[in-house]
Amino acid sequence: MNTATILLIERGIIKLLKNPTAPIMGFGMSLFFLLVYNAGIGGIGSMEAFGTGGYLSFVFPITIISLAMGSSAGAGQTLNADMQSGYFKRLYLSPAPRWILVVAPMLADTVSSMVFTILLIVIGAIFGVSFQFGFISVLGIQLLSFLWSLTLCGFSAGIMLRTGQHQTAAIVTNAVFPLLFLSTTFLPRELITANWLLTVSWGNPVTYILEGNRYLLGGTSSANFFYIGLLIFAITSIVSVIFALTSANKIKV
């Protein structure tokens, strides 16, 4: 990695630290899910379907998902600010590889998402979330979170680059939000009574990240969900990064 590349990634992180609205919003949303849902309906966690980890461990993956959803617009916003000010053109005329101009803010966003994920894991552990495989579970959660975050960042940045409108950076979050409700977000599969919802949840990628996490936490799901989730989000991450990079070619400088 050359100096210019490192400098641009550093710049992306510093920008995020100076204006942490997006990750803090995501973190706030996550804490809301963790605390309010557990306080409101945590009692049902004593049912067998929730496993030994209780409702807290069951609801915890939602906090991980919503964290990335809240903060994924950051890369798009940074790119947009640089384009509005014309500074993007100056960076474009530097010896730095041009792809890194797009990837750097995405990486910064993803790094921030990872840091907040660790924070959430610590808070979760304090509140009593169980981690079935200890540190391995933590690594697995981080890996899924990384791929999920990168997927959202890539699409968010790509859409913003193509439209040139910073408001569109939030489109991905808005598009993904309904998927949360079409999955096993609040109840285990065994307790969902609507067959159509069960059918839809099978085709919903969010299900695999949720259940994959649950396998690592309370052990209420099978390992297959984790592996399928890894595969799905590895593919979507690659697609989203390619989408963002090809979008960079559409920029009018």
Place this chain on the structure above:
Amino acid sequence: MTAEIQIHELFKKYPNGTEAIKGISLEIQKGQFFTLLGPNGAGKSTLVKILTTLINKDSGDFSISGINPEMNQSEIQKIIGVASQDNEIDPTEKVENLLIFQGRLFGLTKTEAAKRTNELIQLFELEKERNKKASVLSGGNKRRLHCALALVHRPCILFLDEPTVGMDPVARANFWEVITQMNSRETVTIFLTTQYLDEADRHASEMALIVDGVIQYSGTIIDFKKKVNPNSELSLDESYLQYIKALSNQELTKN
């Protein structure tokens, strides 16, 4: 001898159908102070954008210092400096930080970047603004900073696309002093586009006139003036106006 900038049969058509550049060929030698003149929309900025690799050409060839810029973008950026019409500044950063970051991006060490920053801050009289965010600078100081940023890495070739727009007379004089010194002492090649023909007349020696994407004249400014009016000495401004008028009349007669 290979020219510093060589352009051969360059064409560029935009997706909306506008043919901005129609088969331009030019040669600019090392150390020349060259100016590209022409009315608005003639293709000046498009040519600068192609040469600096901001946009791609459709056909033709060009090289800078013997390098094909399209194949070696990173190498080319190290030897050229670009100051375009619009300020390209991160408004949230301080003047000093912007200059240091720019230097570091171009491969200077922290110490070198800091030293170069001090030089440029002095040169462009930005001492009082050093620790101010770019967003609070006056229009003139933003232009100074914008131009200083283009010089951080000591480029061998400078592309100046209407660089003095928005500068007050003092800043403008100061800017040209810096540029002419770089041209004469460090043999930096200058490629200037401007609507201020008095500036081109005063500083440049070679010129090309582009109208509607076609080069109508290329050579020395002195020869251009003689060509337009062999009997009396006109300024570049007057010669240019006469030439453009004559071209328009020819077009009218053709139609």
